[in-house]
Amino acid sequence: MPYVLNKKTGMDYKQTERLLQRKGLKKTKLRHALIRYFIKTQHAQSYADIKLALTEATDKSTLYRNLTAFEQAGLIHSINDHSGVTKYAFGEAPIQGNEHAHFVCECCETVYCMDGLAPLQLDVPKGFKANKVQTIIRGTCADC
Amino acid sequence: MPYVLNKKTGMDYKQTERLLQRKGLKKTKLRHALIRYFIKTQHAQSYADIKLALTEATDKSTLYRNLTAFEQAGLIHSINDHSGVTKYAFGEAPIQGNEHAHFVCECCETVYCMDGLAPLQLDVPKGFKANKVQTIIRGTCADC
DNA sequence: TTTTCAAATGCAACTAGGTTGCATTTGAAT
DNA sequence: ATTCAAATGCAACCTAGTTGCATTTGAAAA
Numbered sequence: 592m593p594y595v596l597n598k599k600t601g602m603d604y605k606q607t608e609r610l611l612q613r614k615g616l617k618k619t620k621l622r623h624a625l626i627r628y629f630i631k632t633q634h635a636q637s638y639a640d641i642k643l644a645l646t647e648a649t650d651k652s653t654l655y656r657n658l659t660a661f662e663q664a665g666l667i668h669s670i671n672d673h674s675g676v677t678k679y680a681f682g683e684a685p686i687q688g689n690e691h692a693h694f695v696c697e698c699c700e701t702v703y704c705m706d707g708l709a710p711l712q713l714d715v716p717k718g719f720k721a722n723k724v725q726t727i728i729r730g731t732c733a734d735c
Numbered sequence: 736m737p738y739v740l741n742k743k744t745g746m747d748y749k750q751t752e753r754l755l756q757r758k759g760l761k762k763t764k765l766r767h768a769l770i771r772y773f774i775k776t777q778h779a780q781s782y783a784d785i786k787l788a789l790t791e792a793t794d795k796s797t798l799y800r801n802l803t804a805f806e807q808a809g810l811i812h813s814i815n816d817h818s819g820v821t822k823y824a825f826g827e828a829p830i831q832g833n834e835h836a837h838f839v840c841e842c843c844e845t846v847y848c849m850d851g852l853a854p855l856q857l858d859v860p861k862g863f864k865a866n867k868v869q870t871i872i873r874g875t876c877a878d879c
Numbered sequence: 880t881t882t883t884c885a886a887a888t889g890c891a892a893c894t895a896g897g898t899t900g901c902a903t904t905t906g907a908a909t
Numbered sequence: 910a911t912t913c914a915a916a917t918g919c920a921a922c923c924t925a926g927t928t929g930c931a932t933t934t935g936a937a938a939a
Binding site: 761762763782783795796799800819820821 | 895896897898899905906907
């Protein structure tokens with residue numbers, strides 16, 4: 592069961608716009624910029640990363656609210672890599688049976704989404720019921 | 736590869752005291768209370784849990800500094816269960832090849848340490864090197 | 880095209896979780 | 910008993926993220 596780098600969803604700009612519309616989200620400058628940014632970037636991005644990269648991101652609460660809205664719309668998913676800051680990456684949250692793992696480079700702190708099979712047959716104690724597994728792999732990435 | 740509830744380390748009070756001494760940590764009232772608390776409690780505890788439970792825990796920074804010291808001494812380990820607050824449980828941090836997973840109950844928020852085999856043969860893309868895996872299982876616990 | 884109105888924005892104030900600097904106190908080795 | 914690093918308590922600070930509210934804007938209806 593090998594892990595492979597996530598090739599991103601095949602979604603293009605038009606599709607994401609249609610998705611926003613379907614979710615009742617209006618088109619705004621910031622949202623345009625955010626979608627372009629998430630399609631372009633290869634790895635998970637933090638609030639600070641986005642703030643730094645986009646001149647359109649002027650207000651903290653607006654940006655956070657948009658990240659939340661995008662996540663609820665299934666356009667991005669959030670990742671907790673134990674660094675203390677939430678990161679966001681393009682693509683829907685992995686669903687059960689189609690988990691993806693997050694690889695955190697201990698050298699450059701980059702977070703990669705990796706597709707793979709469900710990481711393990713969940714065999715938990717009596718009375719416990721497992722719903723999903725979140726896997727974080729730590730190591731060194733190809734660039735380090 | 737079943738997961739079983741962690742039975743805690745066999746460490747008793749005397750042993751933990753000797754451990755503190757070996758690490759050059761002085762005996763204080765708070766540390767006594769903390770050790771007793773961690774031996775007694777069954778699940779991972781947050782700063783807030785401890786603060787509430789121990790009258791000896793008067794100062795925030797002192798408590799945090801002790802948690803850090805205990806973790807460095809290998810007496811407890813910290814857990815990030817994606818709730819936004821760090822939790823601590825008795826026992827050394829799991830080491831490579833002897834990983835343990837954390838089960839987070841989605842109903843009562845309790846965090847259980849679970850022993851199990853290394854969760855998967857790590858097969859990552861070319862150029863990537865995996866060092867360790869952190870697994871969080873979400874579901875419903877036996878009490879819910 | 881103008882009107883309309885909920886949705887989105889920008890700003891300030893706030894919260895939670897945790898850290899830092901520093902003066903004072905304390906455990907334990909001498 | 911003396912000594913001194915380690916531990917404590919306090920206040921101030923930091924970062925990540927949230928909330929309330931007045932203003933602006935996108936887009937659907939008239």
